[in-house]
Structures are given as structure tokens and as C-alpha cells.
């Protein structure tokens with residue numbers, strides 16, 4: 145159904161784009177505009193000795209191999225890469241910078257700290273905060289996701305550890321997922337916190353693992369061990385934790401054999417409807433998140449969840 149939402153006009157535009165050769169990218173960007181963001185200015189790019197895009201906060205470390213055009217983006221927000229505003233803005237800036245870099249062809253997203261890819265949204269940002277704070281927080285989640293999910297690049301998640309909730313959201317936004325073998329978990333466990341995955345996150349889960357499995361996983365807030373995640377198709381490959389990055393690089397090299405423009409146009413053809421839907425319903429989605437998250441009963445559940453996390457020790 146979603147595919148059929150791409151209008152005939154767009155299909156013609158895409159075909160023309162392929163046909164006109166030299167001007168292909170200009171046409172491509174007209175057809176599928178990628179948004180830029182003033183937040184970029186706050187995170188100056190630094191280029192030196194093959195390192196680049198190191199953000200001013202260093203919560204995101206980026207290294208690009210100039211020869212292959214592969215950039216590795218490492219989340220570096222200890223202890224568990226919880227997605228706070230700083231990390232999310234830095235990630236978004238980084239995705240957008242790489243997007244604009246014509247020599248960049250692929251992005252590998254991973255964690256600087258093995259054993260935890262990302263613990264998901266910073267729960268403290270959702271607890272006892274003003275509605276405005278929560279609304280602004282959610283917009284940062286949306287913008288980060290739009291930049292990654294809508295990327296023309298090959299995007300590969302090298303999931304070198306636990307990957308719950310919004311960690312899984314990041315993984316699902318990528319084109320391919322390689323996860324560490326062993327006792328690491330991945331999934332959308334929002335309902336366990338009395339939260340409800342928004343429509344665009346639910347849809348990506350459905351797109352990746354199919355309706356029945358996604359429906360069940362979302363309802364029970366399932367977190368799957370990596371072997372089960374592989375079986376479900378939630379991840380595409382497993383590797384020993386120390387090899388996840390290397391396996392991701394090897395996989396990217398296979399993908400690089402495919403011509404960029406055909407691959408990117410094909411990707412956008414399947415993702416554009418959902419991207420457009422979120423862009424169209426952004427404010428509605430923010431309001432829902434703000435109203436749901438600040439509800440007293442949800443605040444109580446978040447408090448209990450936080451206590452459970454602390455009590456684990």
C-alpha cells in the first residue's frame with residue numbers, strides 16, 4: 145500500500161532522473177529533498193588526517209575513509225549512549241554533514257563503548273519535565289530519525305551490544321543491521337514503560353519483520369536476544385562482538401558494488417511515503433508524545449522503571 149502512494153508523477157521523475165545522466169543528482173535532490181538544519185552551524189566540521197566531523201561535544205566520533213567513502217559514526221555518550229538532546233542533535237548534524245559530502249558513500253553507525261549500542265531515549269529527559277521540554281525533546285528524536293532514515297547513503301548499523309527502544313529505532317532506520325552474538329538484546333520495549341511507539345516507528349518495525357511479528361513484539365514490548373532477532377529478521381547478520389565493525393565494513397564493501405544512484409533512488413522510492421507522512425504530521429506527533437508522556441500515570445510508570453533500573457545494581 146505504501147509503495148502505491150508514490151504517484152505516477154514521481155515515478156516519471158525518477159525515470160527521467162535515471163535517463164538524464166550528468167544532471168542526475170541535481171534532479172534526484174529536487175525529487176527527494178533532504179532537509180538541512182541550522183543546528184549544523186553549532187557543530188563545526190573538523191577535517192584533519194582522515195578524521196572529520198568531530199562535533200564540538202565529542203558525543204559523536206566520526207572517521208571517514210577517503211578512499212572508500214565509508215564513514216564510521218560512533219556514539220560516545222557514556223555510560224550507555226542514552227539519547228539525550230546533545231547526542232541526538234550531534235547525530236543529526238553528523239548525518240546531514242555526511243549527506244552533503246559528495247565523496248561519502250556509506251555510513252556505519254556503532255557505539256564507542258562495546259556491550260551497549262544505545263540504551264534508547266534518555267529516560268531522565270522524560271521524567272518530571274515541562275510539556276515544552278518534552279515536546280522539544282521529541283522533535284529532536286524526529287529530526288534525527290528523518291536524517292538517518294532519509295539518507296541517500298548506504299547506512300549500516302554495527303550493533304555491538306544492547307539495543308533497546310530508541311537504540312532499536314536507530315538500527316531500524318538503517319539499511320542493514322549486524323549485531324553482536326551473545327547475551328545482548330534488541331527490540332522496542334516501549335510498552336514496558338507505558339509508552340507507545342509512534343506510527344513511524346511502528347511502521348519501520350512492520351516493514352522489517354512483517355506485520356504479525358511486529359504487532360506481537362510491539363504489544364508485549366519484547367526485547368530479543370540476538371539469535372532470536374536474527375531469526376525474526378530484526379537483524380540481518382550476527383558476528384562476535386569484536387568482529388562486528390569488520391563484518392560491517394565487509395558488508396558495506398559488497399553494497400558499494402551497486403551503483404549509488406540506482407540504489408539510492410530505489411531506497412527513497414520505498415521510504416518517501418513514510419518520510420513524507422512524518423513531515424506532514426510532525427506537530428501532531430509531537431503533541432501526542434508531549435500529552436502522553438506527561439500524563440500522570442505514564443510519569444508514575446517511568447518513575448517505577450527508573451527505580452527498577454537503579455535497583456538492578
Ligand SMILES: CCCCCCCCCCCCC/C=C/C(=O)SCCNC(=O)CCNC(=O)[C@H](O)C(C)(C)COP(=O)(O)OP(=O)(O)OC[C@H]1O[C@@H](n2cnc3c(N)ncnc32)[C@H](O)[C@@H]1OP(=O)(O)O
Nearest residue numbers: 226263264265266267306308309310339340341433436453
Ligand atoms: C495512540 C498513540 C499514542 C502515542 C503515544 C506516544 C507516546 C510515547 C512514545 C514513546 C516512544 C519512544 C520510543 C523510544 C523510547 C525509549 O527509548 S525509552 C528508553 C528505553 N530504554 C530502556 O528500557 C533501556 C534501559 N537500560 C537498560 O536496560 C540497561 O541500562 C542496558 C542498556 C541493558 C545496559 O545495562 P548496563 O550496562 O548494566 O548499564 P546499567 O547499569 O543498567 O546503566 C548504567 C547507568 O545508565 C542509566 N541508564 C540506563 N539506561 C538509561 C536510559 N535509557 N536513560 C537514562 N539513563 C539510563 C542507569 O540507570 C545507570 O545509571 P546509574 O545507576 O546512575 O549509574
